[in-house]
Amino acid sequence: MEECxxxxxxxxxxxxxxxxxxARAGHKVIALDEAAxxxxxxxxWAVENYPGVKKATGQELTAVMAEQAKSFGxxxxxxxxxxxxxxxxxxxxxPGATYKGKALIIATGNSEKKLSVPGENELKGRGVSYCxxxxxxxxxxxxxxxVGGGNSALEEARYLSKFASKVTLIHxxxxxxxxxxxxxxxxxxxxMKLLLESAVSSINGKERVESxxxxxxxxxxxxxxxxxxxxxxxxxAPNSKLFENQLKTDEAGFIIxxxxxxxxxxxxxxxxDVRKSQIKQLTTAAGDGTVAAIFAGxxxxxxxx
Numbered sequence: 001m002e003e004c005x006x007x008x009x010x011x012x013x014x015x016x017x018x019x020x021x022x023a024r025a026g027h028k029v030i031a032l033d034e035a036a037x038x039x040x041x042x043x044x045w046a047v048e049n050y051p052g053v054k055k056a057t058g059q060e061l062t063a064v065m066a067e068q069a070k071s072f073g074x075x076x077x078x079x080x081x082x083x084x085x086x087x088x089x090x091x092x093x094x095p096g097a098t099y100k101g102k103a104l105i106i107a108t109g110n111s112e113k114k115l116s117v118p119g120e121n122e123l124k125g126r127g128v129s130y131c132x133x134x135x136x137x138x139x140x141x142x143x144x145x146x147v148g149g150g151n152s153a154l155e156e157a158r159y160l161s162k163f164a165s166k167v168t169l170i171h172x173x174x175x176x177x178x179x180x181x182x183x184x185x186x187x188x189x190x191x192m193k194l195l196l197e198s199a200v201s202s203i204n205g206k207e208r209v210e211s212x213x214x215x216x217x218x219x220x221x222x223x224x225x226x227x228x229x230x231x232x233x234x235x236x237a238p239n240s241k242l243f244e245n246q247l248k249t250d251e252a253g254f255i256i257x258x259x260x261x262x263x264x265x266x267x268x269x270x271x272x273d274v275r276k277s278q279i280k281q282l283t284t285a286a287g288d289g290t291v292a293a294i295f296a297g298x299x300x301x302x303x304x305x
Contacts, residue, residue, distance in 0.1 A: 007101025012039020014272025017289030038062030119203030127209025
């Protein structure tokens with residue numbers, strides 16, 4: 001068994017920030033990730049809204065975060081399968097080792113619900129996006145599509161219309177699920193085109209998104225729409241299945257914390273997109289990681305005392 005002061009699950013911006021703060025404070029830190037360090041933002045082709053960084057790819061930015069965490073002594077274990085987690089014992093099992101911390105920080109992030117159509121995975125970060133706040137400026141003066149019918153889809157479509165020349169909003173049902181005020185606002189927006197009872201059947205392009213294929217679900221008719229980008233908002237799912245029935249979550253599975261990032265289990269913290277919060281951005285994930293690391297350090301001191 002490998003023991004440490006603070007065990008972090010997830011090496012995205014929240015986990016890496018927590019690792020930087022905790023390791024710099026003198027704690028022994030281990031961070032585990034089932035993929036490469038960096039998290040979702042690592043696949044972004046351009047980040048322009050992180051303070052102090054004028055422009056970088058997501059991979060460039062998170063690589064610096066990972067190196068910084070390592071420079072203070074953090075051990076980052078990538079591409080490791082986590083087979084089980086006992087939060088009360090703060091014990092994590094993998095095929096090759098068992099890890100145990102005095103405090104544990106969950107920073108496993110969330111995953112976008114996907115359309116699961118041809119071209120979506122291949123063109124992710126090259127015109128396929130799940131974050132208008134992150135990527136809208138790159139589509140200034142271009143035609144784009146937004147897929148979804150809830151509040152998030154309409155709010156993001158409204159935001160995107162400030163940049164794009166035209167926004168086609170596509171929803172598979174005959175009416176939007178979003179709040180009435182949003183629907184009214186969208187319907188009055190001259191840049192907006194609404195396509196109801198329609199679904200994207202494929203996203204097309206070689207190096208970048210060039211068009212999408214759309215099927216009218218009422219008539220079965222297929223058509224092609226030329227766009228430079230596709231923003232998908234059909235829901236988010238927290239990566240919290242490993243912790244099912246162990247701590248308090250909301251109905252969707254997002255972990256509930258207080259302002260100290262404490263969960264319902266003493267000594268277990270949550271940070272970033274996996275926790276219940278209204279705003280999910282790179283900067284808020286880093287902020288969560290900071291808070292979680294500081295109070296996890298306090299928890300370690302109490303354990304040692």
